[in-house]
Amino acid sequence: MSKFNHKLAIVTGGNSGIGYATAKELIAEGAKVIITGRRKEAIEKAAKELGAIPFVADQGNLEDIETLKTEIEKQFGKVDILFINAGITGTLGSIENMNSENFDNVMNINLRGAYFTLSKFIPLLNDGASVVFLSSNVASTYKPNSSVYQASKAALNSIAKTAAAELAPRKIRVNIVSPGPTKTEIMTKAGLDEETLKGINEWLINEIPLKKMGTPEDVAKAVVYLSDNNIASFMTGTEILIDGGMVL
Structure with a gap:
């Protein structure tokens, strides 16, 4: 019997990258998985490939979050795992x-949207449910030219730990x-060209003690681990760093 049968x-953001890999891993372990995303075509294509259920919803839009919550409650009832x-x-x-436009875009999705996704879904979470936030190792770094993104993730970590205390x-x-x-x-979505990306990747790999980039599957396995009540039942308010030793 799979570990997430009947779960x-x-x-959110399940049509590519870490979200897609995590949805795939959860489905492989028996879960029924709903993936959300902003682009209808992309989210429906991903859902078909995965065997997931698609919902078009923009995490940066509070009306979308409210609609998503209402529809899931109506169609499925309670939720066991929220990533x-x-x-x-x-x-x-x-x-x-x-500029203020970039600041608002990043904060609306990474912080405000994540905060209110949790807020709206708390009534739908089963007792004993698992919530996992995707943050970043930059939440505890202070590199030049990345102030907004770093701040959004640092604030997210604070909210996650407060939520852990409130929901315990x-x-x-x-x-x-x-x-x-x-x-x-x-x-790529940040608008960087191929040559710039190559240079950044080479620089990053050089900064990582293990001398390699991570994969979405590396992160997906950690999310699945944290979501398993048989393995991680005594873990809450915990941050798992998956960065090849970069912050050492």
Whole structure:
């Protein structure tokens, strides 16, 4: 019998990268998985490939979050696993030259959207459910030109730990996975060209003690681990770093 038989999981931003890999892993372990994303065509294509259930919803839009919550409650009832994964890096730049549009975009999705996704779904979570936030190892680094993204993830970690304390009486566990550089489309989506990406990847690999990039599957396995009440039942408010030793 698979470990997540009869369990309902939600993965936000599930049409690519870490979200897609995690949905795949959860389905392989028997879960019924709902994936969300902003682009109808992309989310439906991913759902068909995975055997998941697609919902078009933008984590940066509170109306979408409310609609998603209402529809899931109506169609499926309670939720056992919530992986709040959707996020963007935004554009890089110094604090001096940062524009408010980029600040708002990053914070709306990475922080405000993640916060209210949890907020709206708390009534739907079964007692003993698992919540996992996708953060980043940059939450505890302070590199130049990445102030907004770093701040969004640092704030997210704070919220996750507060949520772990608030939801503990219901045995709902709230944990964090914080990857380092991972082979996903997120940097391409940030508008970087092939040559720039290659240079960044080479620089990053040189900064990582294990001398390699992570994969979405590395992160997916950690999310599945944290979601398993038989293995991780005594873990809440925990952050798992998956960065090849980068922050050492």
